[in-house]
Amino acid sequence: MAILLHVEVVQRRQSRASKEYIKDLVHTFLANFVSLTPGASLTDDDFYENQELMEHVQCITFCDVENDSSAVVLTECEIKYHIYTLDTFGAETDTMMDSASGEEIAAAEVCALPAEQFHGLWESLVYDSKLKEDTLRFVETAFEFSDRNVDSNIISWNRVVLLHGPPGTGKTSLCRALAQKLAIRLSHKFPRARLLEINAHGLFSKWFSESGKLVAKLFDRIREIVEDKRLFACILVDEIESLAHTRRAAIAGLEPSDSIRAVNAILTQLDRLKHHPNALVLTTSNVTGAIDVAFVDRADIKRLVGPPSDRAAYKILHGCCCELMNRGVVVPKETLLTLHVLEASRFADSEGSRASLQLREVAMEAAAANMSGRALRRLPFLAKALHAPAQVNLIQFIDALNLALKQYLSDIQDLND
Numbered sequence: 001m002a003i004l005l006h007v008e009v010v011q012r013r014q015s016r017a018s019k020e021y022i023k024d025l026v027h028t029f030l031a032n033f034v035s036l037t038p039g040a041s042l043t044d045d046d047f048y049e050n051q052e053l054m055e056h057v058q059c060i061t062f063c064d065v066e067n068d069s070s071a072v073v074l075t076e077c078e079i080k081y082h083i084y085t086l087d088t089f090g091a092e093t094d095t096m097m098d099s100a101s102g103e104e105i106a107a108a109e110v111c112a113l114p115a116e117q118f119h120g121l122w123e124s125l126v127y128d129s130k131l132k133e134d135t136l137r138f139v140e141t142a143f144e145f146s147d148r149n150v151d152s153n154i155i156s157w158n159r160v161v162l163l164h165g166p167p168g169t170g171k172t173s174l175c176r177a178l179a180q181k182l183a184i185r186l187s188h189k190f191p192r193a194r195l196l197e198i199n200a201h202g203l204f205s206k207w208f209s210e211s212g213k214l215v216a217k218l219f220d221r222i223r224e225i226v227e228d229k230r231l232f233a234c235i236l237v238d239e240i241e242s243l244a245h246t247r248r249a250a251i252a253g254l255e256p257s258d259s260i261r262a263v264n265a266i267l268t269q270l271d272r273l274k275h276h277p278n279a280l281v282l283t284t285s286n287v288t289g290a291i292d293v294a295f296v297d298r299a300d301i302k303r304l305v306g307p308p309s310d311r312a313a314y315k316i317l318h319g320c321c322c323e324l325m326n327r328g329v330v331v332p333k334e335t336l337l338t339l340h341v342l343e344a345s346r347f348a349d350s351e352g353s354r355a356s357l358q359l360r361e362v363a364m365e366a367a368a369a370n371m372s373g374r375a376l377r378r379l380p381f382l383a384k385a386l387h388a389p390a391q392v393n394l395i396q397f398i399d400a401l402n403l404a405l406k407q408y409l410s411d412i413q414d415l416n417d
């Protein structure tokens, strides 16, 4: 069976060419390649000699659902093209006024998709399990069921996703990346797409005398958006546990009891969205135990998102080092081996593998300490700022990464003591 390869093509905003024309252009260009690596992208640097591509295309990314890293042979692939432009306007904050206190609350952020700010986010997230692919497939299946009018009384699905796990493991980023990916993949059905991020923590971190009304107003606005059946709407509720926290505080008499009503209103309103086949609810939580059982039950897919394993940590640090070499921060540009190549050589020590093996040591130590993806991505910055000479080569930089990691672990230890 042929491998399905999705080729995502970002068309330049100023290009007026038709999608069909861009598709032919890219297809002809790809005939120059024998194999491609899923997750890889081609930009100006890779096709600057092709005038037509330069004029119309900003970036070409390859993704296949089965395989996230090893190369695929083009003649064995069925290629699906997705041609789109990126929205550059950024997010718009939807504010609401609590008329009793006069305080203004940022209730939601709305942004048109696919957005420039989320470009490449999907590819930058590294997980060992098939978390990204599974989540994407789940949502695609939910939309297929809706398309085929599968009776939801017989097979129930709500188009609600819950990602939970420790802070900094990429839950919010994954939700945003998923929304962007779906906006691209489902554009034949939904030519327009929006991401609405509800600030649950902001709405409930403090009691506003009119929380109930604010929730109602917020969902009036969301309903207005989802009424457009040709628009795909992703509603992201970060830190959903803050709803449960408010409920508990109200029951304990620490908050006015009508705050329970406001929280219940959010849950009911989220529930109602399931009647809109163009709406998807994405939620995240740092603490699974504290989430409302009523809510957990509604989510079709609940996935634990943990800190990167040593393999994922290596991939993340590998990507960081390559970026710094590409930008001339670490010079000269040298080859860092991928994990596949290291494994194939059984981690044999040689001139060409030394830097990679040292980087792997750092990755293994970071993973053993359960370092979050967020902390890991910050490590190269700390290494350059505090532990590297002004002119730094790759081996020196990996030494600096090691020192930065040691410092991080000792700072964490001090905090825990």
Ligand SMILES: Nc1ncnc2c1ncn2[C@@H]1O[C@H](COP(=O)(O)OP(=O)(O)OP(=O)(O)O)[C@@H](O)[C@H]1O
Residues within 6 Å of the ligand: 124, 125, 126, 127, 166, 167, 168, 169, 170, 171, 172, 173, 174, 284, 285, 286, 308, 312, 316, 372, 373, 374, 375, 377
């Ligand atoms: N597995 C990962 N692969 C690559 N990058 C990661 C990974 N996990 C986290 N990051 C990076 O860490 C940063 C923080 O991620 P994000 O805010 O999405 O995490 P979170 O789990 O939602 O955190 P919180 O619960 O504290 O809000 C992002 O820049 C993201 O790119």
